[in-house]
Amino acid sequence: MPASRQPTTAPAGFASFREFYPYYLEQHRNPVSRRLHVTGTLLAIVCAAAALLSGRWVVWLAVPLAGYGLAWAGHFLFEHNSPATFAHPLYSLRGDLTMLGEVLSGRRRW
Secondary structure (H helix, E strand, O other), X not given: OOHHHOOOOOXXXXXXXXXXXXXXXXXXXXXXXXXXXXXXXXXXXXXXXXXXXXXXXXXXXXXXXXXXXXXXXHHHHHHXXXXXXXXXXXXXXXXXXXXXXXXXXXXXXX
């Protein structure tokens, strides 16, 4: 594995999301991983909407499976790093949503 692709661990803490987001992007350099993240985030949003609209609360179980399942596959199979969710769950969720918005708006290649 090239030195630039070595698995990295998250720094101990971040003072703000603005400080965290460059680290988040560094952990999502692989295009397949980014696509899995974007697809998983969109699918999780669709599952949440379906749960709300249908009133079938069991559908809520699909939300984390869709979002985390695809994202973690991207980390373990393509990025070869540990998901930031483990150390920074709220910043990581915000990072997923921010990256989704950037991809949908055309500001970030996916």
